[in-house]
Amino acid sequence: MTDPIRVVVADDHPIVRAGIVALLSATDGIEVVGQAATGRAAVELARSERPDLVLMDLRMPDAAAAPGEQLDGSQATARIVEEQPATRVLILTTYETDDHILGAIEAGASGYLLKAAPPEEIVAGVRSVVAGQTALAPAIAATLVRRMREPQASAAPSLSARETQVLRLVADGLGNAQIATALFISEATVKTHLIHVFEKLEVSSRTRAVTRAQEWGML
Template sequence: MIRLVIADDHPVVRAGLVGLLSDEPGFEVVGEAADGEQAVRVAAATSPDVVLMDLRMPGVDGVEATSRIAAEGTAKVLILTTYESDDQILAAIEAGASGYLLKAAPQDEILAGIRSVAEGQTALSPQVAVRLVERMRQPATAPTQVLSAREVDVLRLVARGRSNKQVAADLGIGESTVKTHLLRTFEKLGVADRTRAVTLAMEKGLLD
């Protein structure tokens, strides 16, 4: 029996998944979550085999929730979303997701993906697999703009798991200033979130 937690902020989508998986032999839905923070709490409380995780949710998003659940090591995370941009795919995989499927995928593909992830394998939709291969074939390029010393300081602390409030206290600056530095960093690196900013900066040798 594969124990599942379903995290999606759309009640209709979540209910549909619960109904589908509850009726499928070999699956048991042990929890639901409407946002990333709740997904982390429910996963900790129920110890599922797999968490089906949407990406865009209020508050803590799917990437951050995936990172926190993966760090605990109590469950595998399978992204199930409508979004498939390169940065979103890479951010999710780098956060620790074991698979990335699209909600538009056939039912059999979703069920097979859950089984694969539960068994410790990887599950990627064909579209996502192609995007990842294409991305890996692209030659590495330097960011179009160099980060300022302060932006590097902020990103280095973010890489250590510090929140915006903690970064502000560490550097003696306002929390709004931290947010401004991060937004400028995202723009310079061409990314959309903290996780991808840190990983890309490390890849480019911008962080120690």
């Protein structure tokens, strides 16, 4: 009999981790070896436990880290996949916008499931990914297929992490100087980021940039 699948669970909500741990611990052949509440903790746990798989949420705000040092699920995924090629990452999140999905896949995730999935789909996903396959929720698979067919038509431009960060603060109503202060960069840098955002979204005002980013699932 083979060794059980060793899993690390990363989610910022304790009650959600409890649900995932309860599900996986009650499943034959799966063993939860650690839990993390932040992206950074997930990376460290993966490093120390060398699990077969990390079940990763995407947004895991870390109150202890500065805004510029937050490590979301995609960034944590990229780190883990880079440092431990034998460890696979399966995303389990509520977010299903194109940029979340593509960001995670591009970061190296081997699967992407939604928290709305039935528990047996999550268990099956864990097994598939550890077996070297890909696990995608049906809606996610459809999104990727659509992207393959219409790479340029459906391709909403992507914003870099910093551009997204700046735009979020614009959406919060901050001016350029306030954003500069919040991110510890200069106002000139904020303006440059915004100019790039405007070009990518094909807009010419910050207000429209925000609403278009919302329409395209970027905010």
